[in-house]
Amino acid sequence: MTVTADEELTALGAVGRTPCLVIDVEVAGEQYRRIASAFADAEIHYAVKANPEPALLRALVEAGCRFDVASRTEIDLCLAAGASPADLSYGHPIKKPGDIAYAYARGVRLFAFDSAGELDKIVTHAPGSAVICRLLASSDGARWPLSRKFGCTGEMAVDLMKAAAVCGLDPAGLAFHVGSQQLDPGRWEPSVALAADIFRTLEQSGLSPRILNAGGGFPVDYRVSALPIAAYSVAIHAALFRHFGHRAPKLMIEPGRYIAAPAGVLHAEVVLVSKKSYSDESRWVYLDVGRFGGLAETEDEAIQYALATAHDDGPTGPVILAGPTCDSVDIMYQHAHYELPLALRAGDVVRILGTGAYTATYASVGFNGFPPLRTLTNP
Amino acid sequence: MTVTADEELTALGAVGRTPCLVIDVEVAGEQYRRIASAFADAEIHYAVKANPEPALLRALVEAGCRFDVASRTEIDLCLAAGASPADLSYGHPIKKPGDIAYAYARGVRLFAFDSAGELDKIVTHAPGSAVICRLLASSDGARWPLSRKFGCTGEMAVDLMKAAAVCGLDPAGLAFHVGSQQLDPGRWEPSVALAADIFRTLEQSGLSPRILNAGGGFPVDYRVSALPIAAYSVAIHAALFRHFGHRAPKLMIEPGRYIAAPAGVLHAEVVLVSKKSYSDESRWVYLDVGRFGGLAETEDEAIQYALATAHDDGPTGPVILAGPTCDSVDIMYQHAHYELPLALRAGDVVRILGTGAYTATYASVGFNGFPPLRTLTNP
Numbered sequence: 001m002t003v004t005a006d007e008e009l010t011a012l013g014a015v016g017r018t019p020c021l022v023i024d025v026e027v028a029g030e031q032y033r034r035i036a037s038a039f040a041d042a043e044i045h046y047a048v049k050a051n052p053e054p055a056l057l058r059a060l061v062e063a064g065c066r067f068d069v070a071s072r073t074e075i076d077l078c079l080a081a082g083a084s085p086a087d088l089s090y091g092h093p094i095k096k097p098g099d100i101a102y103a104y105a106r107g108v109r110l111f112a113f114d115s116a117g118e119l120d121k122i123v124t125h126a127p128g129s130a131v132i133c134r135l136l137a138s139s140d141g142a143r144w145p146l147s148r149k150f151g152c153t154g155e156m157a158v159d160l161m162k163a164a165a166v167c168g169l170d171p172a173g174l175a176f177h178v179g180s181q182q183l184d185p186g187r188w189e190p191s192v193a194l195a196a197d198i199f200r201t202l203e204q205s206g207l208s209p210r211i212l213n214a215g216g217g218f219p220v221d222y223r224v225s226a227l228p229i230a231a232y233s234v235a236i237h238a239a240l241f242r243h244f245g246h247r248a249p250k251l252m253i254e255p256g257r258y259i260a261a262p263a264g265v266l267h268a269e270v271v272l273v274s275k276k277s278y279s280d281e282s283r284w285v286y287l288d289v290g291r292f293g294g295l296a297e298t299e300d301e302a303i304q305y306a307l308a309t310a311h312d313d314g315p316t317g318p319v320i321l322a323g324p325t326c327d328s329v330d331i332m333y334q335h336a337h338y339e340l341p342l343a344l345r346a347g348d349v350v351r352i353l354g355t356g357a358y359t360a361t362y363a364s365v366g367f368n369g370f371p372p373l374r375t376l377t378n379p
Numbered sequence: 380m381t382v383t384a385d386e387e388l389t390a391l392g393a394v395g396r397t398p399c400l401v402i403d404v405e406v407a408g409e410q411y412r413r414i415a416s417a418f419a420d421a422e423i424h425y426a427v428k429a430n431p432e433p434a435l436l437r438a439l440v441e442a443g444c445r446f447d448v449a450s451r452t453e454i455d456l457c458l459a460a461g462a463s464p465a466d467l468s469y470g471h472p473i474k475k476p477g478d479i480a481y482a483y484a485r486g487v488r489l490f491a492f493d494s495a496g497e498l499d500k501i502v503t504h505a506p507g508s509a510v511i512c513r514l515l516a517s518s519d520g521a522r523w524p525l526s527r528k529f530g531c532t533g534e535m536a537v538d539l540m541k542a543a544a545v546c547g548l549d550p551a552g553l554a555f556h557v558g559s560q561q562l563d564p565g566r567w568e569p570s571v572a573l574a575a576d577i578f579r580t581l582e583q584s585g586l587s588p589r590i591l592n593a594g595g596g597f598p599v600d601y602r603v604s605a606l607p608i609a610a611y612s613v614a615i616h617a618a619l620f621r622h623f624g625h626r627a628p629k630l631m632i633e634p635g636r637y638i639a640a641p642a643g644v645l646h647a648e649v650v651l652v653s654k655k656s657y658s659d660e661s662r663w664v665y666l667d668v669g670r671f672g673g674l675a676e677t678e679d680e681a682i683q684y685a686l687a688t689a690h691d692d693g694p695t696g697p698v699i700l701a702g703p704t705c706d707s708v709d710i711m712y713q714h715a716h717y718e719l720p721l722a723l724r725a726g727d728v729v730r731i732l733g734t735g736a737y738t739a740t741y742a743s744v745g746f747n748g749f750p751p752l753r754t755l756t757n758p
Contacts, residue, residue: 049705049747070705073748092705092747094651094665097726115653117725136655149663149707153656179707272473274494276515277532284528286473292741296671299678299708326428326449326471328528329678346496347476360744362671365751367740368428368471369452 018269018349019289021360021375023051025059028263028356032063035218035255038233045089047216047256048074050357055377056260057081068216068254072102079106091175091213091254093118093134093150100125112175112213114152119160123167130172131164132213133157135198137191142179142217143302151176154198161202161209173211173249174198180257181303182217183226185235189243192236196243212240212249218258222354223304229258257357264356266294266373270348271324282318285340287350290323290330294373295352296362298332303358308351311341325368397648397728398668400739400754402430404438406642407735411442414597414634417612424468426595426635427453429736434756435639436460447633451481458485470554470592470633472497472513472529479504491554491592493531498539502546509551510543511592512536514577516570521558521596522681530555533577540581540588552590552628553577559636560682561596562605564614568622571615575622591619591628597637601733602683608637636736643735645673645752649727650703661697664719666729669702669709673752674731675741677711682737687730690720704747 036044045068046060052074058081060067066087067078078088085107090100093114100111104126111122114134122131136151152160161171176191195212202209214236219226240248268287275283289295297303316339323330340350363373415423424447425439431453436446437460445466446457457467464486469479472493479490483505490501493513501510515530531539540550555570574591581588593615598605619627647666654662668674676682695718702709719729742752 047705052745052748069748071748073745073750077748094703096648096650096667114655115651117651117653121725148655149701149710150705151655152653156654156656269475271475272494272496274496274531275535276493276527276530277535288475292675296743322528324473326426326529331528346500361746361748362743364675364741365739365744366431366452369431369448369450369456369740371452372744 018267019287019293019373021264021266021294021355021373023053023056023356023375023377024263024265024379025055025377026379028056028259029059029063031259031262032060032065035229035253035258036064038229039251039253042251042253045091045252045254046259047091047254048078049361050256051260051264051359052077052361053375053377054081056263057083060259068256069103069108072099075103075106075108085109089132089252089254095121097121097125104129110172113160114150116160116163119164119167119169123169128168128170130170132173132175132211133160133164133171134175134177135191135194137176137178138187140179141182141184141187143181143183143219154194157198158201161198161207162205165207171202171207171209173209173213173252175213175215177215177254178217180217181219181222183219185227185232188214188232188236189239192239193243199244199249210249211252213252213254216254216256216258218253218255220258220261220354221306223306261354261357264354264359266352266355266359268350268352270344270346270350272346273344282320283340284322285319285344286322286324288324289352289373290325290332292325292327292330292364292367293323293370294355294359294363295323295332297358301333301336304333304336305355306353307338307340308353309341309344309348311343311348314341314343316340317342324370327367397646398666398672398752400643400645400673400734400752402432402435402735402754402756403642403758404434404756405758407435407638408438408442410638410641411439411444414608414632414637415443417608418630418632421630421632424470424631424633425638426470426633427457428740429635430639430643430738431456431740432754432756433460435642436462439638447635448482448487451478454482454485454487464488468511468592468631468633474500476500476504483508489551492539493529495539495542498543498546498548502548507547507549509549511552511554511590512539512543512550513554513556514570514573516555516557517566519558520561520563520566522560522562522598533573536577537580540577540586541584544586550581550586550588552588552592552631554592554594556594556633557596559596560598560601562598564606564611567593567611567615568618571618572622578623578628589628590631592631592633595633595635595637597632597634599637599640599733600685602685640733640736643733643738645731645734645738647729647731649723649725649729651725652723661699662719663701664698664723665701665703667703668731668752669704669711671704671706671709671743671746672702672749673734673738673742674702674711676737680712680715683712683715684734685732686717686719687732688720688723688727690722690727693720693722695719696721703749706746
């Protein structure tokens with residue numbers, strides 16, 4: 001995202017006090033159109049958890065986007081933004097019974113699951129709905145990998161889909177997720193292959209699954225650039241053709257980061273620049289935002305944001321970048337070899353780029369007494 | 380903390396919906412009296428960041444406790460609870476100039492620092508105040524260690540204390556912190572020895588430092604029990620005598636966890652119990668609270684809470700314990716060999732014990748659309 005000097009001044013005038021996340025809704029709209037164009041045959045469900053800002057949701061509704069929701073609050077936000085319940089997918093495989101009932105009462109008819117226990121709840125509280133069974137998938141290659149928290153084995157998925165049909169649900173398809181900020185376009189294929197196997201097994205049992213939800217994970221430019229989105233589309237479509245032939249299912253994807261991240265710039269203030277000893281090479285730079293104020297994805301230095309300051313033309317030196325709380329794990333970058341201008345001083349603004357996703361809603365309610373991250377939208 | 384069946388029912392009646400943190404203010408008061416008795420010669424400053432609940436602060440003011448604050452919000456909370464500004468220490472070494480001025484205007488006259496840049500701010504915005512220079516300290520042995528984020532070397536501390544005197548501040552003493560939930564009573568001694576060296580050097584330069592702030596870190600019982608607080612008092616006082624002889628400085632300590640943790644029980648609901656495959660030994664147990672809802676200190680499974688359920692008399696089996704969000708790092712315990720009753724079902728309540736410190740204020744404002752952790756106080 002390029003910010004001109006004028007835009008920057010305007011934004012800072014509006015920002016007033018830091019830290020503040022400025023979301024450019026038009027950039028999110030452009031990102032939606034870019035991925036919708038690359039995946040012209042797919043249903044695009046924006047993963048609301050990435051950033052549920054109402055102005056952003058309204059822009060995406062207008063652009064024709066669908067939504068992936070994780071809670072009753074996210075359902076309310078999407079409906080308030082003008083989305084149709086038919087365009088909502090309750091993609092979180094683990095839900096309270098009351099939340100399923102709440103979604104069903106508001107017209108949501110598409111639910112994810114990955115276990116017999118969850119299936120029971122959906123049968124009871126969302127009878128007749130379409131369900132998508134989530135498969136375990138490897139997230140090797142992802143900057144923010146997904147562990148084994150969600151999904152089940154193919155063997156179990158077959159049984160669960162059959163059980164769903166027996167219970168009067170519509171066993172609509174399968175889902176998987178290869179991990180967020182997944183840089184390797186080849187990582188989708190193994191799960192596409194597994195899904196194709198399961199589709200064939202289910203069809204032999206008389207079921208007709210029709211949707212493959214290939215999840216999100218589509219990467220954006222941080223400090224390191226990602227491949228263009230077309231590379232991921234090409235790889236996924238090649239995998240679909242290789243494993244499904246001409247009988248490919250309807251493709252569904254759930255981009256969150258890809259749409260929201262480039263739309264955000266987090267304005268932070270330098271609270272202190274210091275050294276711990278006379279022999280230290282690196283300066284410590286303490287910002288007024290950190291891991292508990294919205295930069296949770298810097299855990300283990302996983303997501304490495306690009307930074308911009310007013311001194312970027314001058315010479316730089318190595319820094320350790322830390323947040324404002326008394327908690328010593330509140331350090332963003334200690335091993336990732338960040339450099340910042342030697343001219344940087346307390347009171348200067350550091351712009352943290354690409355921070356539109358997985359930031360504001362992660363902020364703590366008030367650890368150390370610091371207020372949560374504010375969001376301003378633009379225009 | 381022992382909760383009787385009656386208390387439990389009362390608490391649950393009040394809780395209504397989970398997750399909910401129930402704080403027993405009397406337990407916090409008992410903990411204060413326990414540590415004040417073990418450290419009868421010390422000034423006890425409760426680290427407000429551990430839990431800034433107003434009822435808890437009021438009880439501590441009444442008990443005669445002082446306070447360690449990290450922000451203007453925490454200052455306001457302490458003053459509102461009835462604390463005198465003379466009993467507040469602004470112990471965060473990194474502050475915005477406006478926050479220092481805010482504290483000074485409200486009567487705070489004791490500030491921590493660890494760098495020349497911070498000293499400049501204090502000179503300008505809190506003229507004539509007492510300052511305490513924080514030293515780098517090893518936090519080996521701590522469950523929640525403190526890295527190098529705060530503190531400077533002894534060599535630099537000597538220069539900073541001299542500079543403070545020249546600038547009209549009162550160079551009152553030194554501080555260090557051996558890491559939170561520090562289990563080893565022997566870990567305070569190396570920093571006491573370093574501080575004694577610096578005291579002698581400063582005295583030779585004509586300064587008269589008089590306070591040694593030995594920080595917090597005093598451990599509480601989680602899944603594993605800690606030594607009684609007397610063990611830490613004995614070790615610290617022995618170190619003081621060994622290195623300062625009969626000229627020991629005034630001791631100051633900053634317990635946070637020790638006072639607040641045992642006062643809290645987090646009531647959570649089981650959202651799902653499932654397996655990922657037919658061959659898995661461990662069940663996955665998903666609660667409605669996790670790393671982004673207040674259990675931030677389960678990062679890397681550092682703090683291992685004791686759990687209680689209504690089925691604890693029955694047989695148990697291994698579990699992986701995960702939180703409710705779609706984020707796959709939202710797993711509390713995967714390698715720590717937790718077991719829970721085989722009878723545990725979705726809808727059951729799990730009580731997470733010892734959760735009065737570093738929980739509620741860490742909770743995210745609304746990641747995945749889940750509301751922040753509520754706190755109820757008792758009585």
